Each structure stands twice: as structure tokens, then as C-alpha cells.
Amino acid sequence: MREFSLYAITGEAFHPERDLLEVMEEAILGGVDIIQLRDKTSSKRDVLQKAKALRELTKKHDVMFIVNDHIDVALAVDADGIHIGQDDLPLADARKIMGQDKIIGISTHQIEEAREAEAGGADYIGVGPIFHTNSKVDVVDPVTTNYIEQVVAEIKIPFVAIGGIKLHNVQQVIDAGATRICMISEIVGANDVKGVCEQFTSILSERVKR
């Protein structure tokens, strides 16, 4: 998959007054290089409509587009890939459906899951939740930055740190070895979405220079 460092997931509950596309476009203009549509409540039809619109937007700006969970929607809109959780379709089956050229990302919460995802051919893994998060129901307890250190030491495929990451604590995540970060609320819930993304972009690029 193409390189990326700032990953934004949709979270419409965090911007009830604002349009999804407008918010995600601001995030892209601020430097987000991969977007995931995550919608656990809408009907399949509504998810499909949002996916179509986000596919167009991400094409226009040449950023990657991932659909959470809905593999049929991902294929229908020609998304770049899907993101699955530990309880979703197993990786091997998802790969059969998606084919070799599409991206498959998997959420992991412990090193055994990371090993399994890597061995199974995942393109990237989510590593989290690093800190407490209110954005996901039934989430496991924070895995802390210790889990990042374990992944850095052992896992070769790209990983993205997620869960409760904010401007005020991102340095801890970077210091633990993460070069890619993923957020919902800190980005889409911001008053100045573009400005927040620019700050993260600049923090991440400083790190790369060092």
C-alpha cells in the first residue's frame, strides 16, 4: 500500500451540525492521507451513499479510501480497501473476496493478534486503544504505549496507533515508535478541522526528519 501517516475515521456524532463531506474535505486539506468511512448505525443503503460520495472526494484529492466492515460497499464503490475488527469476517475470507490488490487493515489489541494479522497477509494493523476512548463501544481497556513498543520490536507490516490520541498526548505515541496515527474525535470533532490536521501533520513530519 502507499505510504501514509495521518489517518482520519469518520464520526458524524462528533459534528451533528456539519456535513460529512465538508468535514472530511477539511481534514484532507489539512494533510490527512487516508480516510475510513465508519458507520455502525446507518442502513446499508445510507452507508453506500456516503461511501460513493467519499470515494469521489478522495479520488479528487488523491488520498486513500477505506470502508469499515462493509465489504460489499467497499467493492461497489471501488474503495482502496477495508478495515475489519477481530469479530468481523476472518482475514482469509476477506482476502478471497477483496482480491490481492486491495488493502485489508485489521484492528489488534494484543501482540498475538498482531502476529496473526501479519502472518495472514494483512496490509496494515490498528494498534490500540492506546488511551481511553469514548468513540468505540465495547472497546477493550487501554493497551498503553507498551503495546506500540511490542509491535515496533516484532511486527514488520505498517501499523497505525489509535484510541484516545489527542494533540496533547501524541508525543507519547511518537516517542513509543509510532509513525502513523489514526483518530476520530480529535479530528472530526474539532472546531478547526483543517488547523488540527495541519498541527498533526507538522508534528509527524518533524519526527520523520529527526
Ligand code: 3NM
Ligand atoms: N478503534 P478516538 S479505538 C475506532 O483500539 C477505534 O481498535 C480502536 O476514536 C481500537 O480517536 C477507536 O476518538 C476509536 O479515540 C478511536
